[in-house]
C-alpha cells in the first residue's frame with residue numbers, strides 16, 4: 148500500500164512511527180516542512196526533517212521531546228563562552244548531522260538528495276522528502292514586528308501573538324522531486340497531527356502541492372493535533388484561537404478546506420463534532436507509547452479505506 152503523509156516535526160514523527168508499524172515502510176512517503184529551516188553558526192538546520200529522521204531511526208529523546216537521545220552540549224557551551232550565537236539549541240550529536248548537510252548544500256547537492264542520504268545512513272525505511280528544494284521560510288507577523296519562525300518560536304519563546312503568517316519564497320517554490328508522484332500514486336493521503344499553521348501551512352503554500360491535494364484521487368485524512376481543544380505541546384491551540392476562531396474539530400478541518408475527506412479527532416473533542424463535508428473518526432489520539440501511535444495510525448488508515 149502507498150501512503151503519502153504531510154509531516155511537520157515532533158507530532159508528525161510520533162504519528163509516522165505508528166504508520167510504519169501499521170504498513171510496509173517501503174510504501175510510505177513523508178513530505179516534510181522546511182518553513183522552520185534556518186542558517187545558524189554557518190550551518191543549515193532543518194528541524195522538522197530532523198525530528199522525523201531521529202524518531203524513525205529510534206534516536207530521538209522522548210523525555211525532552213525534541214532532538215537526539217544521549218545528547219551532550221559541549222560545542223554550544225563553547226559557543227556561549229566565546230560570545231557566539233547560542234539561542235538555538237544544537238547538541239553535539241545533532242551538530243554532526245548539520246555539518247554533513249551544510250557541506251552537501253554548499254557544494255550544490257539539493258536538500259532532497261542529502262536528506263535521502265541521511266535517512267539511508269540512519270536506517271530510516273520510509274521515504275522522507277522535503278516539500279521543496281527551494282528556499283521557503285515561514286515569517287511570523289506580530290505587533291512587535293515580523294520574525295523568522297525560529298526567532299519567534301525559540302528566541303522570543305512564542306510569546307508574541309501572531310497576526311499573520313507568510314511563507315517567503317513559496318510563490319516560486321517547486322515541489323521537490325518525488326513529491327507530486329507520491330501524492331499522485333498514493334492509495335491514501337494523510338495529514339499528520341502537526342501544527343496546521345506553521346508545520347502543514349508551509350507545505351501547502353507550495354502551489355503545486357496544494358493543487359495535488361485539491362485534485363486528489365485518493366482519500367485524504369488529517370489527524371487533529373488538539374486533544375480537548377488543547378495542543379499536546381506548543382502553540383497550536385493559541386494559534387487556532389487567534390487565526391481560526393477556535394479550537395473545535397470544525398476549525399481544524401477548516402484549516403484544510405477542500406483538502407481532506409475525514410478528520411481523526413480525540414474522544415475528548417467528539418461531542419457535537421459534526422463537520423459539513425468531512426467525516427469524523429473518533430479515537431484516543433494521544434501517542435505517548437507504541438500502542439497509542441499504532442492506534443492513531445490505524446484509525447487514519449482505516450478511515451481512509453472506508454472512503455475508497
Ligand code: GDP
Nearest residue numbers: 155156157158159341342346372378379383434
Ligand atoms: P513541531 O514542528 O516539532 O512542533 O511539530 P509538529 O507541528 O509536527 O507537532 C506539534 C503538534 O503535535 C502540536 O500541536 C501537538 O499538539 C501535536 N501532538 C504532539 N503529540 C501528539 C499526540 O500524541 N497526539 C496528537 N493528537 N497530537 C500531538
Ligand code: CA
Nearest residue numbers: 155156183195
Ligand atoms: Ca517545526
